[in-house]
Amino acid sequence: MKEIAIHELLGESHVLPPEFYSRAAIDVARDCLGKLLVHGETAGRIVEVEAYLGVNDLAAHASKGLTARTQVIFGPPGHAYVYFIYGMYDCLNFVCEPEGSAGCVLIRALEPVSGLDVMKRRRPSA
DSSP: OOOOEEESSSSSOOBOOHHHHSSOHHHHHHHHTTOEEEETTEEEEEEEEEEEOGGGOTTSGGGGOSOTTTGGGGSOTTOEEEEEETTTEEEEEEEOSSTTSOOEEEEEEEEEEEOHHHHHHHOTTO
16 A cells, blocks of 8 residues: 555655544645645645535535445545546546535645656656
8 A cells, every 4th residue: 555645744654634524524624725735755745626515516426326436435533535537637636524414625736846857857848
């Protein structure tokens, strides 16, 4: 399993606790801005997010209810929900809301902070 975590600070591990995600998606989205997304030697500051508000949000995958695809969104907060779109992009979301409620935050954009050379190798056309 790949470890991806949102941190308060770069350096010492300041991984956000599960309670951070067990709140309304709109609040989690707002509070993710400015945090660091860290994966191995790479890190980026979160600069753009979208909140998806569950079964009543027609733009959310969860609007269709509980399915094999969406079961992670209804699960424990803090889990990653990753899906592939347009045949070329992986989208990273973090599950929010208490377990059983569907909500998530899409990480739309990062500002690179460390590991830029690694990022360039991973996405040579970017």
